[in-house]
Amino acid sequence: MQQLRCQVCAHSARTRHGIIFLAGPDEARPQEAVVRTAQPPVCLRHARTAAEQCPHLDGRPTVFLAQSAPLYGVIGTPYQYSDDGLQAISATDEALPYGHPDLRWFLASQMVRRLRAYTVITLDDLPDP
Known part of the structure; x- marks a missing residue:
């Protein structure tokens, strides 16, 4: 989490488009002004795998593509x-x-x-x- 590494493979989760964070379907509220997460990001290669395999995500995660995600x-x-x-x-x-x-x-x-x-x-x- 500190180094923004993929929670599946531990390689960098940064992409040229941003950093991918997944949240459970009822967990995050993107319409709120502040979105916080304790879930480490995922790399592009493992985003779909994480969504399919993680019971918490239920196969239908909220996908955040963040340009900025400072430690809170x-x-x-x-x-x-x-x-x-x-x-x-x-x-x-x-x-x-x-x-x-x-x-x-x-x-x-x-x-x-x-x-x-x-x-x-x-x-x-x-x-x-």
């Missing part, structure tokens, strides 16, 4: 000190942005990117690898 923050488990020592607090799926003061009490499990300058396309719109 992390998803994970927050912790706090209590009388019994260090205690985990119930986690949510909300991303904690980098620079947030609570980040030092956070055990990250996934990086999150914010998609900017993107186009929503279909798998059929992708050029052949």
